[in-house]
Amino acid sequence: MTADEYEKPPPEEKEQDANSRMEMSSSPAQDVYEIRPRNDRDGFDLISDRLRRGPIWYAGPDAVRNAVSFAKYTSRSRSRWAIIRVFDEAGNVTEAHEQ
Helix, strand or coil, X not given: CCHHHHHCCCHHHHHHHHHHHHHHHCCCCEEEEEEEECCCCCCEEEECCCCCCCCXXXXXXXXXXXXXXXXXXXXXXXXXEEEEEEECCCCCEEEEEEC
């Protein structure tokens, strides 16, 4: 194993950590969305506790842009502030949107 493999947490821990961050930072007046690369590297998932049926999958060259647009649109229709974070494969925030 390489040194990089020791530093990365298993996918289950990553998802639990993301969910706990999402719960801590959300309030009734805000919608929190996360856009994360899929484990199979085939697109991105839009994740939020506000989505009733689970994550929404986006693929293609405009996947991140489409996910951000949908999150902003959904948040505007609810008259709530949105916090949208885009993560890379390492779990680092690459973009953040607040409206």
